[in-house]
Amino acid sequence: MAQAMKIAIVDDEQDMRQSISQWLALSGYDTETFASAEEALKALGPEYPGIVISDIRMPGMDGMQFLKKLMGTDSSLPVIMITGHGDVPMAVEAMRVGAFDFLEKPFNPDRMSELAKRATSARRLVLDNRALRRELSDGTQLMNKLIGASPVMERLREDILDLGQADGHVLIDGETGTGKTLVAHALHAVGSRAGKKFVLISCAAYEEEALAKRLFGPMQPEDGQLPAMEEARGGTLVLEDIEALSEMLQARLLSVINEQGMPAETRLVAISNLQEAGRTCEDALRPDLFYRLAALRITVPPLRQRGEDILTLFTRLSEQFAEEYGCETPQVTAQEAAQLLQAPWPGNVRQLINVAERAVLQSRRGSGTIASLLMSDHEEMQPVMTTEGKPLKEYVEAFERMLIDNTMRRHKGSIAAVMEELCLPRRTLNEKMAKYGLQRSDYL
Template sequence: MLVDDEAMVREATQQWLTICGFHVVSLSSAEQALKHLDDAWPGVLLTDVRMPGMDGLELMREVQTRIPDLPVILLTAHGDVDMAISAMHEGAYDFIEKPYVPDRLAETLQRACDKRRLTLENRRLHQDLASRSGLASKLIGISPAISRVRDEILLLGQLNTNVIIYGETGTGKELVAQCLHEFSPRSNKPFVPINCGAIPESLIESELFGHEAGAFTGANKRRIGKFEYASGGTLFLDEIESMPVNLQVKLLRALQEGVIERLGSNQSIPVDLRVVAAAKVDLRDEEQFREDLFYRLCVSELHLAALRDRLDDVPLLFAHYVARAATDHQREPRPLSDHDISALQSYAWPGNVRELKNVAIRFALDHRTSAAELLSRGQAPQITPRINQRGLPLAVQVAEFEAQAIRLCLKKHQGNIKLVMDELDLPRRTLNQKMQRFGINRSEFVTDEMP
């Protein structure tokens, strides 16, 4: 929104910004602007300072009262610079001195628009989380990949078929299995998980089928196995690719016949259950996995995308786990900054949702550390370049990269400006200007150990 009482200046500015790709609402007075602005305004306010009636400063203050997070940029004459700097302390996003450099105006507006977009996106995240119910509150996300999984769960949940879930470590295979159970006719019966890769080979048969007293050394009393306990409900076999070959035969028989025998017993016990298996690799390619067992299990398949392939879900998931951690530890939920969201959506997430959850908990409990700093701890940060995945102009992508490079260098040198200047090959004035432009505060990176 452009507000200027001089018609020629207003028209020329509007034409230039339109050429730069902005949609411009052009108005001649502050009073008109206030009638148009509301909390959902998707852009920013660019206003001249000296206008008849309500001037630009009064307009800025009124907007800050009504819409505190709306970026306001002031157009000032040369003699108003001191006043504009004072307005920056009051919360103005930036000021542009007349006669302005067109490219600088467009670049400043683009950064302000990007900030506004991220603010509204952050707000939408919290509203989305608060409004979710049912399956959407358990499998959180807005990406096509997670939407497809939710649709498949609602379909498969009503079918009494075995299912194999494929996905990398940490993608939430057990949570998806639980959802399959909860949205099925078996939901009032047990959901019984067992990790085939975490139980010693000598004990896994007893875990699955149970044993009688005296069946082997240490078997002092009868024990009900997972198959028998899950009867009527769902048995979840995680990391099924780790199941020993000799046990695969017994598992196949139990699934085919619908009966099991406890170790040390000859009595057949009927069981009625649904088996949901999970694997990190395609079982068709596993030479040690029996083909007949595969076809018995693989009536249906679900494939879970890695988190790096659904980065649009990351802010929503992160906000969810931050809010949960804050509730668990009786703390106020910590809001995500624009820089936090950008860092989260630029990270590769090798540990998938499990890693994201751990980072979110640390973020919720440590109010001194940003998300970007948490992601860069330990080994080098695993940042993946997002080549215009959000449709941002090149100038904005370059600005994001510059800001990230400066922050990482300041962190590396604990806020030592001289070392940062040397490493980035920047003069002091240029570095200061960029830090001011990106809102980077050196004091955040200074530690007690710095000489």
């Protein structure tokens, strides 16, 4: 959900403050007013969720001093300056200092609304990007995204924590759609380089000459960036689709590694997306480069090996999409739960995301089934899509766990409401929750 944007209005004239506030409020903005720059500074921190509109000429701290203070606190905060007649040179100076734009009195209210719209859009983008960067540098947040209680996911999280503390280069492989890039982010976030640069390059996205330039340079001033090897100095350089490197670039990368042209404190993480039958990353790379990159290795498990995690993931994704589309989360029947568990999932988590979104959309329309979605993805499949034979007891227990989990979540941990909906006595519900590792505190 997009963050609500505020507009701070700073002007020593009460009538001006109120008229601007009323006009912007009519345009749908959340406004707050301040009679002085000193008063406003107490409320405007570096993460202020909005923009500032300020007069230039004010007693005490004037608008220019106020602007410089704000830019020192957060240079990305959009500040619109209001100038009187003859103050245009001062407004130009304000733009040089960092103002977003200026309005000359008497100003057109529609022009002010248009500027406010542009400024709040810019501010929202900055705050969203900051939140994303924090998330990608927060090991706890990233590890929480690696959902699942299956043995293979427990092992994956342990491998990430162990290898995150190591210094060797890492090779991440696995089927398409399993989340290899997320694993690379997590490796960086839980290690000693968490606060350093994380640079990701897709080797398949460039022609050979352009990729050589992007990786090794030289870069021209107009390119606006350093070569990736230099840009990632001290941090982590991730090379996606490593198998797309030509023979020449493989040799050059190996030379850089061997000659320590890449600083020793920089970690290289290679991601392989090879899907050709009977061919691996080891086949695609020259042996000496492969063994340097695969000093440490993580293979991300396919979804079909993750058992009940499939239902957990499907539930979480369905809830997210239902909230996004403003509708009820579709309820999964026992038959549909079995179909989700039995499906081969060649597209892995990426395919599951797609199925969950379409399940929510078709539920909103009141038509369609999960089986039809799985069949439409793979028309050659038969209605029963078992990839590995499992006892019926496992399917029943997986569905039972999902049903209790969903009901507890829907009733926010109310044991009485769950007992009533599922027609279970208290003791039986407690026993089943203990059996499936479900804690009431997780739902409160």
